[in-house]
Amino acid sequence: MIPNSTSSLELCAGAGGQALGLEQAGFGHEGLVEIDRHCCSTLRLNRPHWKVFEKDLRHFVEQDAVHFKGVELLAGGLPCPPFSIAGKQLGDSDERNLFPAALDLVDIIRPRAVMIENVRGLLGAVFEDYRQQLKTRFERLGYKADWRLFNASDFGVPQLRPRVVIVALRKEIADAFTWPTGAGHNPPTVGETLHDQMAEGGWKGVAAWRKRADDIAPTIVGGSLKHGGPDLGPTRARKAWATLGVDGLGIADAPPAADFVGMPRLTVPMVARLQGFPDTWKFSGRKTASYRQVGNAFPPPVARAVGEKIHQCLSARRTMHSLQAAG
Numbered sequence: 336m337i338p339n340s341t342s343s344l345e346l347c348a349g350a351g352g353q354a355l356g357l358e359q360a361g362f363g364h365e366g367l368v369e370i371d372r373h374c375c376s377t378l379r380l381n382r383p384h385w386k387v388f389e390k391d392l393r394h395f396v397e398q399d400a401v402h403f404k405g406v407e408l409l410a411g412g413l414p415c416p417p418f419s420i421a422g423k424q425l426g427d428s429d430e431r432n433l434f435p436a437a438l439d440l441v442d443i444i445r446p447r448a449v450m451i452e453n454v455r456g457l458l459g460a461v462f463e464d465y466r467q468q469l470k471t472r473f474e475r476l477g478y479k480a481d482w483r484l485f486n487a488s489d490f491g492v493p494q495l496r497p498r499v500v501i502v503a504l505r506k507e508i509a510d511a512f513t514w515p516t517g518a519g520h521n522p523p524t525v526g527e528t529l530h531d532q533m534a535e536g537g538w539k540g541v542a543a544w545r546k547r548a549d550d551i552a553p554t555i556v557g558g559s560l561k562h563g564g565p566d567l568g569p570t571r572a573r574k575a576w577a578t579l580g581v582d583g584l585g586i587a588d589a590p591p592a593a594d595f596v597g598m599p600r601l602t603v604p605m606v607a608r609l610q611g612f613p614d615t616w617k618f619s620g621r622k623t624a625s626y627r628q629v630g631n632a633f634p635p636p637v638a639r640a641v642g643e644k645i646h647q648c649l650s651a652r653r654t655m656h657s658l659q660a661a662g
Contacts, residue, residue, distance in 0.1 A: 341649055342401050344368075344444070346392055346411025346437060348463025350377045350618060350628035352610065353412050355454060361646045365406055368395045374628055376619035386532070393436045400443040402439050407649055409441060410450040410642075411524035414631045438472050441503075448645050449473075449503040452633045455484060457499050479509035489517030490636045492530045492611040494552035498633065500641055504648065512648040515640040524549050525609065532605050544599065547580040552609050557630025561598075565626035567601070586626050603629060611636045 341362050345354045346365040351374075358364065368388045369375050375389040388395055413433045434451075441449055456460035457466070466482075480503035504512055530536040533540045543551035553575040556568045567576050567583030576583035580598050601609075601620060603625045611634035618625040623641030 341408065341646055342406045343408035344406045344446070346409070346440070347413055347433065348374065348387075350374050350529050351381060351616070352612065352632035352635050353410060353638040354378070355381075355612070356633070356635035357408070357410060357450075357642040359635065359639045360642030362410075362642060364407055365403060366399075367389060368392055368411075373400075377617070377628060377650040381616055382618050384422070392433050392440075396443070397438050400440050404444045405444050406444055407610050408448045408450065408645060409444065409446040409640075410438075411437060412452040413437060415534075434469065437493060438476070440471075441478070442476055444454050447505050447649055448506060449478065449480075449501070451501040452638070453501070453591040455489065455497045455499060455500050458482075458499065460483060466622075473503045477506055478503040479506050483514050485517075485637055485641075486613065487634045487637050488522050488551050490515075490634070490640050491522045492557060492609075492612075492634045492636055493517050493525055494609050495524045496554045496610075496634060497534075498637065500637075500642065502645065504645075507646060510569075510653050512572060513644055515644050517640075524552055525581070527554050528608060529601070531606050532608070533590055535600060536590040536595075536605075538591040538595050538599070539593055540591075540595065544580050550579060552576075552579070555606060555610060557627045565623050571572055584634060586622060587621065611633050 342365050343357060345357070345364050349371070349418065354367055358558040366386045366388055367378055368390065370379065370389065370391050370445050372389060373556065375387050378385055384608050388399060406500065433446040437451065438483055454460075455565050470480050480501060482499055482501045483501050484497055487494055487498070519617040526545035529548070530545045531540065553568070556572065565586040567581070568571060571585035582598040582600045585600055586606070587602050587610050588642055590602060591599040602642065603622060604614065604625065607629045608617065610629055610632050612629070612632070620628070630660060
């Protein structure tokens with residue numbers, strides 16, 4: 336655990352986007368749970384000191400949860416397909432829905448705060464009853480739950496990427512929490528963000544490309560294990576990328592060469608930067624596995640912004656209790 340940090344347990348950690356953002360916000364991870372072996376390798380590659388549990392969350396709840404009583408924050412990005420507009424939106428009927436397991440874990444370890452990220456589809460009318468069920472379950476466990484829809488672009492990330500964040504806090508501290516409001520200015524464009532990476536191969540057309548790529552990126556998608564190789568999404572998404580001068584039909588192995596002509600494809604490091612990852616964060620596995628990890632990630636800057644507000648809430652209450660005890 337990092338010095339002077341607040342303890343956390345990360346669920347469905349993926350490639351570490353949320354975990355990294357929360358680390359930057361002052362949280363030290365006591366454990367991270369992730370079932371995908373490539374993601375686990377990425378977590379271990381970047382943070383060898385993190386304790387990674389490579390297993391199904393439901394098995395973790397049954398076998399390991401009891402050892403994490405007292406952790407202050409329980410956070411995670413639960414699987415999106417049960418609620419995604421791109422899927423069948425089966426919700427609680429989808430076998431991939433891990434909200435029940437996450438709530439069982441809350442019941443066991445009783446953290447002071449919970450933070451869960453998911454797709455915008457969770458706010459759809461079809462899931463109104465399910466959202467109420469979640470709020471009621473949190474209420475019975477002693478928490479006040481609320482949610483917000485955030486766009487990553489409001490936090491300096493050069494893509495739209497709408498995501499729902501659920502925050503639940505113990506009732507006695509809930510009033511000390513406030514939601515982040517964003518950076519207050521536009522993020523850099525795709526051209527501004529990726530210019531130096533596109534120029535690494537000496538591409539002569541990089542200056543013209545930078546001018547063309549004068550907007551933020553469409554939402555980056557990671558795809559699923561059931562589909563083929565990496566690309567930047569369906570036809571509509573690829574058309575949006577084309578307006579920025581990017582070929583969205585695949586992911587390149589390297590930046591364009593000096594004599595390249597046409598629309599370049601992005602590399603995995605370029606996509607990672609568009610997701611808000613620092614260039615120092617490396618992804619384990621071959622191109623397809625690496626791209627899926629990046630595409631499915633929660634942008635670290637958004638996680639950091641929410642995490643800082645949770646950390647402030649926990650710290651404020653901790654300080655108040657210390658003063659009361661001293662008095």
